[in-house]
Amino acid sequence: MNKYFITCPRGLEQVTANDINQYLEKKYKIDKGGVAFEASQDAMYRINLYSRTGMYVLKELCSFNASNDKTLYKICKNFKWSKLIDVNQTFSLKSKINSSFFKNSNFTTLKIKDAIVDSIKNELGDRPSIDKHNPDVRIFIMINHSKVKLYLDTTGKPLFRRGYRTKIHKAALNETMAAGLVLLSDWNKKDDFYDIMCGSGTIAIEAALIAYNIPPGILRDFYAFQKFSDYNPTLWKSILEEAKKNINFDNPVQINGSDLIKKNIHLALDSIGKLNLEDKIRFSVKDFNDFSPRNKKGTIIINPPYGERIGEQFNLNQLYKKLGDKFKTDCAGHDVFVFTGNLSLIKKIGLRSKRKIILKNGTIDCRLVYYPIQSGSFQ
Structure with missing residues (x-):
């Protein structure tokens, strides 16, 4: 030990x-x-x-x-x-x-x-x-x-370097943070999952890795410990073989990602191609204003622009207000999580939150804000 x-x-x-x-x-x-x-x-x-x-x-x-x-x-x-x-x-x-x-x-x-x-x-x-x-x-x-x-x-390249992204979207969320958001949501891996502002799809992809019990390092070809004098290739091979056997694609869960920008969806599709998840995640080009859930229950996690990186080009106050309206009008029965680094913009959503989790995205102080949307609660 x-x-x-x-x-x-x-x-x-x-x-x-x-x-x-x-x-x-x-x-x-x-x-x-x-x-x-x-x-x-x-x-x-x-x-x-x-x-x-x-x-x-x-x-x-x-x-x-x-x-x-x-x-x-x-x-x-x-x-x-x-x-x-x-x-x-x-x-x-x-x-x-x-x-x-x-x-x-x-x-x-x-x-x-x-x-x-x-x-x-x-x-x-x-x-x-x-x-x-x-x-x-x-x-x-x-x-x-x-x-x-x-x-x-013992790692080498940091563990967020999963290997499924060849091109990095300039506002892409770190894979470890994306996985953390999914785990913090306590999503049951059965109800529908959505990211309606998915960018290059990281949150939805990490949700799929969790749902199907796919190790996040399954595509990596090297770890630093493989250069150690006590490296045990037989043990490592057996661990990899066991991991592959434990992947479970029988889970019928529906995972969805959508974004207004077509290039982002192309990046997302390229990533899931490397993971052989083409028939497990539904990515589509869609404005969030046109979103409506398929079923009565589900989890929605989004990382909207918040004034850093690409966010400056948007009218963010209006954007967050429209998000709140969309959740209130069309998402009853769903657990909604908004990840943002701008606390003042959260107020524009206009909904009562149940929980705010403090996180650090690089050097940016962020919050994951939880809105349990119930019919008639915010009318």
Whole structure:
């Protein structure tokens, strides 16, 4: 068993913990921006494959206290880096520092880099090179006040890089956040699902991956742990085979996405083609004003423009008012969720919300606002 930390978007820590808990033998611990846990090699492989809201699965290398550069350098240099990084390999460092002792994060990161290469040179007679773009080994540094933790990245490219998108829509929602919205909605995977402003289809696609029990990493061809000295290809192959067997396309649920812009729908169709979901998600070119649900119950999740990225070109006040009118008039019996980074625009919807969940989309403070639409409630 080793100690790990899985990073995730802020606000999705509990969702992430719930998502990975089935693979754990011991209780997890939630922290800001992630979840700490202990796991076997098998569980680490599975969490990389199955985590829907995680970003990186990091293996803890060491943890210590330091309050100055000299102590930091000394302890880092004493770690046996030569067992982890060979002189012919490249490595990179990524840091997250919140400390009054280490106020210059660039200098602190450089100090740890010097300690690593000096340690390896002392042991092996030469030093490895830095490669920021495609390193053999990725080291993550987390410093909170005087507490220093160094991690080895087991993931590689972040887990939101599912592999089904070749072209990125300029306002596309991160896949991990999209999956988080679906999980936060408590959608039962049986009632109809809609995104009536779907863009390139990320929310609807993530809903389908959840509904059909498709691992989000099923299309990925590489994880960082596959370069580790203790990599077990037989174990990894068996996990992949098991995952494919557990995909269940018998679920008769209807998942729908629509958008006014034809190019967006083309992007969505291209993505579901890679996942062989062409007959599982209905994408169509449609103005949300023309939307009407097929049945009396369902879940609607939308991420309308909110003044960042492409949103400035719209009359957003009027847009949000029309959304509220559409929900009130045509969506009785449905659970509606609106994800936005503009709190003032939410008021324009004109409906009484039941819950507002605080989330962070990159650097933007956002809310997922829940409206249970009942006939006559908002007349």
